[in-house]
Amino acid sequence: MKIVVLVKHVPDAAADRGFNESDHTTDRAGVDGILSELDEYAVEEALKLSDSGEADVIAVTMGPDGALDAIKRSLQMGAASGVHVVDDALHGSDAVATSKVLAAAISKLGDVNLVLTGMASTDGGMSVVPAMLAERLGFAHIGFVGELGFADGKVSARRDADVTETVEASLPAVVSVTDQINEPRYPSFKGIMAAKKKPVETWSLADLGVDAGSVGLSAAWSVVEAVTARPERTQGEIVTDEGDGGVKVAEYLAGQKFI
Amino acid sequence: MAEILVLVDHVDGAVRKTTTELLTIARRIGEPAAVFLGSGYEAARDTLARFGAVKVYVAESPEFDDYLVAPHAEVLAQIASTAQPSAVLVTSNPDGKEIAGRLAVKLESGVITDAVDVDSDLTTTQSVFAGGYTVNARVTQGTAIITVKPNAVTPEPAETTPVEEKVAVTISDAAKRAKVVARTARAATGRPELTEAAIVVSGGRGTGGEFGPVEALADALGGAVGASRAAVDSGWYPHSHQVGQTGKTVSPQLYIAAGISGAIQHRAGMQTSKTIVVVNKDAEAPIFSMADFGVVGDLHTVLRQATEEIEKRKG
Ligand SMILES: Cc1cc2nc3c(=O)[nH]c(=O)nc-3n(C[C@H](O)[C@H](O)[C@H](O)COP(=O)(O)OP(=O)(O)OC[C@H]3O[C@@H](n4cnc5c(N)ncnc54)[C@H](O)[C@@H]3O)c2cc1C
Ligand SMILES: Nc1ncnc2c1ncn2[C@@H]1O[C@H](COP(=O)(O)O)[C@@H](O)[C@H]1O
Numbered sequence: 001m002k003i004v005v006l007v008k009h010v011p012d013a014a015a016d017r018g019f020n021e022s023d024h025t026t027d028r029a030g031v032d033g034i035l036s037e038l039d040e041y042a043v044e045e046a047l048k049l050s051d052s053g054e055a056d057v058i059a060v061t062m063g064p065d066g067a068l069d070a071i072k073r074s075l076q077m078g079a080a081s082g083v084h085v086v087d088d089a090l091h092g093s094d095a096v097a098t099s100k101v102l103a104a105a106i107s108k109l110g111d112v113n114l115v116l117t118g119m120a121s122t123d124g125g126m127s128v129v130p131a132m133l134a135e136r137l138g139f140a141h142i143g144f145v146g147e148l149g150f151a152d153g154k155v156s157a158r159r160d161a162d163v164t165e166t167v168e169a170s171l172p173a174v175v176s177v178t179d180q181i182n183e184p185r186y187p188s189f190k191g192i193m194a195a196k197k198k199p200v201e202t203w204s205l206a207d208l209g210v211d212a213g214s215v216g217l218s219a220a221w222s223v224v225e226a227v228t229a230r231p232e233r234t235q236g237e238i239v240t241d242e243g244d245g246g247v248k249v250a251e252y253l254a255g256q257k258f259i
Numbered sequence: 260m261a262e263i264l265v266l267v268d269h270v271d272g273a274v275r276k277t278t279t280e281l282l283t284i285a286r287r288i289g290e291p292a293a294v295f296l297g298s299g300y301e302a303a304r305d306t307l308a309r310f311g312a313v314k315v316y317v318a319e320s321p322e323f324d325d326y327l328v329a330p331h332a333e334v335l336a337q338i339a340s341t342a343q344p345s346a347v348l349v350t351s352n353p354d355g356k357e358i359a360g361r362l363a364v365k366l367e368s369g370v371i372t373d374a375v376d377v378d379s380d381l382t383t384t385q386s387v388f389a390g391g392y393t394v395n396a397r398v399t400q401g402t403a404i405i406t407v408k409p410n411a412v413t414p415e416p417a418e419t420t421p422v423e424e425k426v427a428v429t430i431s432d433a434a435k436r437a438k439v440v441a442r443t444a445r446a447a448t449g450r451p452e453l454t455e456a457a458i459v460v461s462g463g464r465g466t467g468g469e470f471g472p473v474e475a476l477a478d479a480l481g482g483a484v485g486a487s488r489a490a491v492d493s494g495w496y497p498h499s500h501q502v503g504q505t506g507k508t509v510s511p512q513l514y515i516a517a518g519i520s521g522a523i524q525h526r527a528g529m530q531t532s533k534t535i536v537v538v539n540k541d542a543e544a545p546i547f548s549m550a551d552f553g554v555v556g557d558l559h560t561v562l563r564q565a566t567e568e569i570e571k572r573k574g
Contacts (some may be wrong), residue, residue: 013523017388024394037504095370096363119505125387126372127353128360130448135332135364139438144353146498158442159327160498162352166441167327173436179488179505180498204388209314209397219492221369227381228393233535233549240542241556246564249536250572258458258480258513259572 001055004106004115005046007074008129009067010036010123017123023217025092026123030062035070038118039182040077040184041177045079045148046116046183056080058109062090062101068200075195076187079136082200083109089205092217095124099132101215102206106137115174130176140169145230146180261345262292262314266335266358267307268350270444272299276304276455277350277415281407282310286417287379293421294329294338298324305419311417316342318426322361324442326387328354329434332361338426339366344402348418351406359406368401375411375510375531382428389504390525390530410510411455412552417495445499451483454501458513461502461529464489464517465539465558470496473517477567485509485529487519517558521546538562 011031013142018027035043046057047201049191059074060066062085071082085105093101106112115137120127127143140155147158155173159165160180187195205212213219254259263285268275278293284519285291295303307315316338323330335358335378339347347362349355350487351373363370374383381403385394385539400402453459458480462473476485486496489501504524514532519525520563521544529535530549537550538558554561 013389017391019392093555095360099360099364101263122504123388125504126360126370127356128363128370128372131357131360132364134329134554135361138433141329141357142437143357163445164443165327165439167437168440170436222371222396222398224396226395230386230391230393230530233551235548236553238537238542238547238550238553238555241554241561244564245538245554245556245561246286246566247568249538249552249554249561249565250568252536253480253513253569254572256513259535259569 001053002111002115003046003055003057003108003114003116004109004112005042005057005059005074005079006102007059007070008038008118008121009033009061009063009070010121014124019227021094023092024227025217028066032180033066033069035073036118036122038120038179039070040121041179041181042116042118043074043077043079044078044182044184045177047185049150050078058083060102060105062098062105064091071200072195073187075198076184076191080187081198084200084202085204085208087205087212089212089216092220093215094220094222095126095128095132096221097215097219099129099136101205101208101210102129103133103136104210105203106133107154108203110209113171115139115175117174119176119178124203129178134174137172137174140173142148142167142169142173143176145175145177148175148177148181162238261289262342263289264339264342264344264347265293265312266296266347266349266355267293267297267303269297270356271302271314271497272302274303275419277409279306279407280412281348281350281464282307282312283412283414284407285348286311288377288381292312292342292344294335295319296334297485301565306434308419308421309416310414312421314418315421315423315456316426317423317426320428322428322430325439327437327439328357329361329437330430332358332365333431333434333446334426334428334513335483336365339402346403346405351407351408355406359404363404365471366404368404369484369527370404371396371398372406374405374407377405377407386531387437389527392451408508408510415430421479448507450477451481453485454507454509456483456509457511458511459502459511460517461485461487461514462490462517463519464493466490466495468493468495469559472559472566476562479566480513482513487525488541516546519546520544521549
């Protein structure tokens with residue numbers, strides 16, 4: 001079985017994230033990047049499948065030079081190989097364009113049975129790329145999966161959306177997983193050493209046959225007009241409980257007309 | 260005036276509050292036209308009329324329930340290509356986002372997710388990076404496809420007599436790939452829906468697993484109960500109540516955080532709450548920096564006393 005796991009390199013949420021002033025795109029240079037934490041669950045799920053059977057796990061990313069780190073981390077965790085789609089024309093791409101490029105990369109790999117993704121990227125956080133990929137590739141799509149199983153060439157999944165659903169789909173399929181599905185492993189020393197020898201391909205838009213004019217900021221189908229930092233919340237009154245803390249809470253709530 | 264399609268979010272015809280919010284927004288922009296997919300339209304009709312749907316596209320079929328939402332996207336795209344609306348509004352939840360993503364590809368249109376407001380000129384407002392920034396954006400290609408978060412506006416009734424247009428439903432095999440084998444509705448709690456509630460009381464690791472005081476305070480205030488991921492991961496409260504990046508986003512009038520430290524992933528889900536009250540025994544807990552009012556103390560005693568005092572005041 002051929003499994004593609006989509007990994008995105010994002011600004012670390014623990015750092016002070018921001019935007020480029022000139023074009024309102026996410027600042028990817030000024031903040032340390034990491035493998036999107038929610039994609040680690042997708043990598044882990046792919047590795048669990050390859051640990052228990054015959055599966056070839058390929059980590060795929062689209063992003064600037066630094067995005068290679070997301071591939072490296074996936075290889076250290078245990079993925080067999082990686083693909084890095086990088087091209088200057090990609091800067092500022094929206095989700096529609098991202099899905100177009102990733103779909104082209106998956107098609108180029110050929111005979112992919114399963115595409116695993118995170119439930120959302122921790123920067124853009126739209127949760128739409130997986131559904132767009134399924135739409136473009138004609139694959140089945142199951143989003144927000146909290147438990148995944150295989151039997152008779154089918155995926156079965158527990159989906160933790162608004163209600164709990166048990167879903168079945170035939171392959172090929174795109175499955176996005178939540179942080180409920182597993183506990184991602186840390187790369188072992190052996191894994192880190194082994195990763196250095198694993199193959200990584202670098203593909204440009206030309207390699208994928210995608211027109212550079214159809215992606216990037218100028219071709220985006222939505223535009224950010226303004227970005228405003230939210231004013232810090234100002235701290236109100238903090239009291240220490242001296243036996244009357246609960247009464248004080250009630251007094252405050254009554255003063256604010258909540259009672 | 261161009262139509263604004265509003266996809267009706269419903270369970271067997273019981274229309275969710277978010278749909279009435281979307282109809283209220285649609286009225287600002289153009290002519291609200293509801294799209295009803297699934298079964299139970301009879302039960303939905305009055306609500307859609309009350310909140311100003313000038314037209315309703317009714318695609319009734321029990322088949323929708325047998326699959327995930329690919330068929331919804333297919334029929335919605337079919338309706339949109341004849342109606343030529345200037346926008347399609349969809350509720351921002353997992354199903355809504357899948358529909359929006361598929362629709363963007365099908366209609367070759369731009370998509371914006373998680374709007375907390377939409378102007379009459381279709382400029383959207385979003386809250387990003389854990390609530391640290393406000394972004395204004397707009398779709399520049401095709402039909403504006405926008406998913407809107409719950410509680411974006413207060414629903415305002417505007418009685419109409421909608422024109423009903425029946426739509427024949429044919430679902431392609433391609434849209435039938437993900438079959439729903441079983442569906443378990445969440446057990447009713449008798450409390451308001453978390454994302455819709457005006458008041459939310461949340462408990463974290465500091466509860467030590469005892470959610471009784473959190474629930475009692477929520478009930479005294481008529482609020483919903485939330486939980487941090489630490490509390491959910493410990494098995495103390497169901498995942499459907501998790502507030503934060505990988506749980507629900509809430510934006511209530513009042514958010515009470517008890518025994519929660521205030522990690523960025525938790526703040527991402529509650530940062531836009533109007534008033535925040537904190538109870539935590541550690542005066543250094545980062546969540547205090549967001550508090551409008553805070554008590555440094557043990558939540559078990561403080562919440563119990565607060566509940567008693569509130570009951571006393573209510574008389
Ligand atoms: C990818 C990812 C996604 C995540 N998504 C979410 C999410 O959606 N939602 C979320 O909440 N977290 C999320 N997290 C986890 C988050 O980082 C924190 O670990 C979590 O929010 C901590 O929960 P907590 O505040 O309850 O626990 P802790 O951080 O352990 O804090 C417990 C607090 O309780 C206080 N306390 C202890 N005993 C008492 C007492 N008796 N009375 C009063 N106070 C007491 C302590 O002082 C402390 O401040 C995510 C993490 C990752 C990596
Ligand atoms: N540039 C990218 N490279 C690789 N994977 C991506 C990229 N963008 C999105 N994805 C995948 O799609 C998922 C959802 O992303 P999003 O729709 O942006 O929230 C992520 O968790 C990733 O698995």
